[in-house]
Amino acid sequence: MSIHIAAEKGQIAPRVLFPGDPLRAKWIAETYLSDVTCYTEIRNMLGFTGTYKGERISVQGSGMGQASASIYAHELFAEYDVRTLIRVGTCGALTEAVRVRDVIVAMSASTDSQMNRLRFHGIDYAPTADYQLLRAAVDAAEAAGLNVHVGQVFSGDLFYNDRPELVSQTAAYGVLGIEMEAAALYTLAAKFGRRALGIMTVSDHLITKEETTAEERQTTFSEMITIALDAAIEVAA
Ligand SMILES: O=P(O)(O)O[C@H]1O[C@H](CO)[C@@H](O)[C@H]1O
Numbered sequence: 549m550s551i552h553i554a555a556e557k558g559q560i561a562p563r564v565l566f567p568g569d570p571l572r573a574k575w576i577a578e579t580y581l582s583d584v585t586c587y588t589e590i591r592n593m594l595g596f597t598g599t600y601k602g603e604r605i606s607v608q609g610s611g612m613g614q615a616s617a618s619i620y621a622h623e624l625f626a627e628y629d630v631r632t633l634i635r636v637g638t639c640g641a642l643t644e645a646v647r648v649r650d651v652i653v654a655m656s657a658s659t660d661s662q663m664n665r666l667r668f669h670g671i672d673y674a675p676t677a678d679y680q681l682l683r684a685a686v687d688a689a690e691a692a693g694l695n696v697h698v699g700q701v702f703s704g705d706l707f708y709n710d711r712p713e714l715v716s717q718t719a720a721y722g723v724l725g726i727e728m729e730a731a732a733l734y735t736l737a738a739k740f741g742r743r744a745l746g747i748m749t750v751s752d753h754l755i756t757k758e759e760t761t762a763e764e765r766q767t768t769f770s771e772m773i774t775i776a777l778d779a780a781i782e783v784a785a
């Protein structure tokens with residue numbers, strides 16, 4: 549076991565879905581996987597392994613924010629040899645071109661986090677998705693007849709941000725949605741030479757103020773999950 553995950557080596561599959569909400573992890577495992585086992589309950593940050601279309605897949609809660617998600621991503625890569633990590637999260641929409649319940653596949657993630665400033669001593673690193681995984685996700689969406697937005701997201705450290713102009717400024721530079729983990733995930737995947745992708749369903753709209761319910765955020769968004777699972781099994785384990 550690692551410090552924050554109770555699994556034995558081999559209990560976590562090489563391909564992992566990575567939602568922020570541990571109850572979304574439970575819902576994904578119960579809804580989409582067969583032969584499911586729960587391999588960790590430490591801090592209630594639940595993790596499950598099961599089978600999807602004959603392939604082993606795990607689902608691990610990440611918690612909210614880059615600080616929490618970085619701990620789980622690091623341990624999954626460093627201690628459990630995870631090869632593919634797909635965030636299945638929620639985000640806020642920053643532009644009217646994107647609507648609530650739309651799906652965004654995140655090509656890149658800007659951030660206001662200091663993590664990479666510390667890591668790279670002031671250099672502006674560009675956290676970027678794995679191209680094959682991104683392409684597999686777009687192909688999976690097309691095969692299922694689903695529309696997705698492919699583009700930039702912003703991974704903010706502050707959910708309650710004091711700078712309302714952040715929305716208009718990032719939108720003016722092409723950012724589609726705001727969430728809190730993708731930049732760290734892409735950076736750590738690059739560090740360990742693994743694949744990462746963030747797929748986010750829009751849970752609320754920062755311009756129109758439309759919102760989804762907490763229950764919907766926990767137990768729906770099936771389009772995103774299907775795309776993530778089908779993309780995961782397309783790339784080498
Ligand atoms: O729904 P999840 O995956 O947690 O993602 C979003 O929701 C949380 C904030 O409510 C942050 O973690 C943000 O990134």
Ligand SMILES: O=c1cc[nH]c(=O)[nH]1
Pocket residue numbers: 638639640641707726727728751752754
């Ligand atoms: O991080 C997030 C997630 C959903 N909506 C937001 O505004 N921010």
